[in-house]
């Protein structure tokens with residue numbers, strides 16, 4: 370499914386700060402089956418954009434047009450699922466029942482949802498942990514449950530907002546590899562928000578670089594590294610050239626965002 374963002378502007382009304390313009394005239398086509406990474410300074414509106422695309426918020430201006438391959442229009446939210454950084458699993462539910470949750474809500478019978486949840490438990494490397502409770506898992510394992518819980522819904526659009534942001538470096542590498550493997554097997558439209566230039570280049574078919582707030586699209590870098598991607602590619606000159614280019618774009622914006630933060634009203 371294609372996600373077409375058309376001229377989206379978002380102004381939040383904040384009790385303390387008044388009006389905050391998070392996004393300014395953002396237009397971009399996230400094409401079907403592509404992995405797009407969104408990168409930009411803190412507070413530039415990345416999460417805002419993800420929420421609007423996911424149908425959780427309506428933009429102040431502009432619109433989101435979601436189209437299936439036959440051209441039919443789909444309501445934002447109906448075709449997507451979101452994975453966040455601080456995923457709240459149900460603490461009283463086992464790994465299996467957390468993963469099966471969405472199917473339960475959808476009315477899928479117990480036997481079928483458990484069978485499908487078991488397959489996804491294996492796909493994210495948690496076989497043997499089906500009966501564990503979230504508190505008995507590490508942070509990385511919990512994030513895998515969150516990933517499986519989203520993927521089991523089989524929605525054509527996967528929105529991820531810094532899903533690996535809270536993980537340690539080694540766990541992050543393992544999760545990135547796992548996500549790459551899953552993406553190869555189950556292609557969908559992925560919109561992945563990150564702060565990491567390396568992560569964006571490793572995972573993405575394109576890196577959408579945003580400006581400091583109010584967020585606009587500064588540039589879109591095509592990542593022409595071959596798939597399947599491997600972590601070893603991070604050592605290649607091509608990888609270094611791409612990250613170097615993205616760094617050049619982002620450096621100026623981060624400096625600008627930090628300067629904005631120094632102003633007490635924070636308004637743009």
Ligand SMILES: Nc1ncnc2c1ncn2[C@@H]1O[C@H](COP(=O)(O)OP(=O)(O)OP(=O)(O)O)[C@@H](O)[C@H]1O
Nearest residue numbers: 381382383389391410411412413414415416417418
């Ligand atoms: N629900 C809301 N109400 C009011 N203001 C909001 C709301 N959500 C976000 N904002 C403001 O909009 C701006 C953009 O926020 P957003 O969370 O989209 O940025 P971000 O790029 O995701 O930042 P980070 O990288 O730190 O996660 C910020 O100034 C933020 O304070």
Ligand SMILES: [Mg+2]
Nearest residue numbers: 415416417530
């Ligand atoms: Mg955010």
